[in-house]
Amino acid sequence: xxxxxxxTLLEYAIGRGDAPEERPAxxxxxxxxxxxxxxxxxxxxxxxxxxxE
Numbered sequence: 131x132x133x134x135x136x137x138t139l140l141e142y143a144i145g146r147g148d149a150p151e152e153r154p155a156x157x158x159x160x161x162x163x164x165x166x167x168x169x170x171x172x173x174x175x176x177x178x179x180x181x182x183e
Contacts, residue, residue: 131177133158139165 132140145151156165171178
């Protein structure tokens with residue numbers, strides 16, 4: 131998963147030949163909101179997200 135400075139969110143899924151493939155996954159904001167979830171905890175070595183359906 132990649133959080134870009136412009137507020138877009140990318141997901142890396144398994145593509146052809148098992149190579150990672152970028153897919154748009156939504157948007158994020160500095161207050162911890164994601165298109166389909168919320169950031170619960172963020173530390174230098176761990177990111178915990180609560181996904182909503």
